Amino acid sequence: MNVKKRDWAKNKKILDTAAKDTEAAVQADNDSEKGVAAGLFDASGKPVVDQMLAGDCIKTLNAGPEGWIDLVFADPPFNIGYMYHGYDDKRKCEDYLQFSEDWMAAVYRALKPNGSFFLAIGDDYAADLCCIARRKLGFNMRNWIIWHYTFGQQTKLKFAKSHTHILYFTKDVKEFTFHPDAIRVASARQTTYADSRANPSGKLPDDTWYLRPQETANDFFNPEGDTWYVSRVCGTFKERAGWHGCQMPLEVLNRVVGSSSNPGDIVLDPFNGSGTTAVSAALLGRKYIGIDQSKAYVAFARKRLDETVAAVREEVGDKQLTVKELEDLMAAIRRGTQHRDVQTVTDAFGRARVERTYGRKKARPAAAPRSDAVMFE
Secondary structure (H helix, E strand, C coil): CCCHHHHHHHHHHHHHHHHHHHHHHHHHHHHHCCCCCCCEEECCEECCCCCCEEHHHHHHHHHHCCCCCCEECCCCCCCCCEEECEECCCCCHHHHHHHHHHHHHHHHHHHEEEEEEEECCCCHHHHHHHHHHHHHHHCCCEEEEEEEEEEEEECCCCCCCEEEEEEEECCCCCCCCCCCCHEEEHHHHHCCCCCCCCCCCCCCCCEECCHHHHCCCCCCCCCCCCCCCCCCCCCCCCCCCCCCCCCCCCHHHHHHHHHHCCCCCCEEEEECCHHHHHHHHCCCCCEEEEEEEHHHHHHHHHHHHHHHHHHHHHHHHCCCHHHHHHHCHHHHHCCCCEEEEEEECCCCCCCCCCCCCCCCCCCCCCCCCCCCCCCCC
């Protein structure tokens, strides 16, 4: 057994053991097995919302009715060799493309006629999956969004990767949910030129979410600007859940959920992972469903969701939050432990983790806030 396989065997043991304890704790706290539900549909075939469940998303979705989901956000495996719990991320190209077509077909079937679908995907298969979604399955493309983030993966023989593609589709060409006012940002006409022609409500964000404000003047790239001011969640960040190799920033999901669904709508993540989609949906007053093939991930994500929602409710009670109000509450969200006591020995690529030293660093003189400082999930 090589070192990578040996370390991943250790990771799996850590996750399996911790998952049993977490699942038991969640069940005791809620007086029911809320963390890992038995199924997505009840005896009458009606979907059971506000839950995460372990299972095959293709079989699970195809076993239920058609046309009942309002919004889907999917961040599937990229087929680049990530070390997931219970999943092989090194499939043959043909196998991966067929798998992708199958799960996207299941999503298309489950979406309402006016439903929307956001797909986060890496360089290797973005074009392939876009063609499958549009040409084979019938999705209508609204935007090809580039999320350009800070703290990209450094390389030696090519340019550093620091972006993810987010493909925005709708099932119908004209009938779909989109709330521009929920996500408007201040325009340059307002912030820079004081132009009386500016829309006082601001403008819609661009389809390139530029996230390296330190590379230019703060006057142009600041949290009030027209860019997506969010870093990826790195392994050394306090917000990072140590049990999952891929974690989307909550700010990205807030914009997706806030713009493309209504309060009370059903939001699905067929690759639930660390649970960010469910957290965003719950905090913005939507119904959530998360499916993941790993029972361990589901148990941890459920605990993370409960802790995060509890932290926010301490601040605002049961108030219905907007995207902007939720951004203002990120400090409360960070207070949740997010289950950082569970951590694998390597990252998603099998590399040894950098030791976290929270609370043990030497005191430093006070400094002005960094231009690229942001709040994460």
